[in-house]
Amino acid sequence: MTQSLSDIRADIARQLAEGAASRRSACHTPVVGTADADMRVMVLRAFDPDSWTLRFHTDARSPKAQLIGEGAPAGVLFYDREAKVQMRCRGEGRIATQGETVDAAWAASTNFARRCYLGAEPGAISDTPTSGLPDWAEGVQPTEEQVAPAREHFALLLVTLREVDWLYLSNEGHRRAVLQVPAGEARWVTP
Template sequence: MSETPQSLDDIRTDIDRRLVRGARKWRDAMHDAVVATTDADARVMILRAYDTATRTLRFHTDIRSPKAQVIGSGAPVGVLFYDKGAKIQIRCKGQGRIERDGGVADAAWESSTNFAKRCYLGEGPGAISDVATSGLPDWAEGLEPTPEQVAPGRENFAVLLVEARHFDWLYLAHTGHMRAQFEGGTARWATP
């Protein structure tokens, strides 16, 4: 962060700006997030969209994944973002849900590249193999498939939506860390 924030409103605006940019720019530090589920499992996922009006984060997932089973139609989810260069950590807690069908999932599938769609063609996440494998069908290794070739993957594709209800913002500085928390309409400073 180039300067110390002056208000909680500035920080709230900064959180939204960072998450919107993180969803749009693949090289942005906030593009990769650690998502944790109630079974104490955590994994890195790509932030695909962030809606500032509803504070909803969107990620893509395989319906066959363990996290899809744990979250289902609703479960608590934690999400961690960290920008090393800016020394800013954003932790989010909220209600997650998996959507396989409907407008949001359909639009997410349509906006994905064929390279991304091919990931849903192979074995499900966590399938055991005797050899190192990407899980992709042999014919899909190293090439961009056609829309027709990736179409069968749609049945395994889903979105993870997290309605973030709590944001915990931490700025790391050698002069003294700063922390702010946001929940509903409440904003407060907190001890780091």
């Protein structure tokens, strides 16, 4: 695989956009890590190629939301098994609970997805296995009125990328590049 650094930058942006748009994309469900070394799989909801910002949905009451708040380091790991490409992304995360972008994301969500934010606080202890949802909300598509109280718990995790460490795995020899984004230095490094 011979690519230029500018081709790699363009391909990374294409993969992130595809990951946000398609459930079938390998980049749709990356691993997101926070400064406390906690990691979780999240669904990539949007990618802004101008600012290199990733958007995820989260519960404003979650430990990660409390940790990140208005700004904290965050990492996002993508792996495309078919393409044999790993992307370790580093950036600044922030939690948004108000504003046009949050309102638009809430409006674009289905009531079935919105009901997740009706549940108990993430991490709440239970004596039995539970989704945390109220009994009436288990397995049903609630009405707009029923999910309205959930809006106060809905938030966005926005991660503005600063660096992408790109690794192509090959039997012939791996290739690795580190790119500063949205614009800036890019360099080849040994894997």
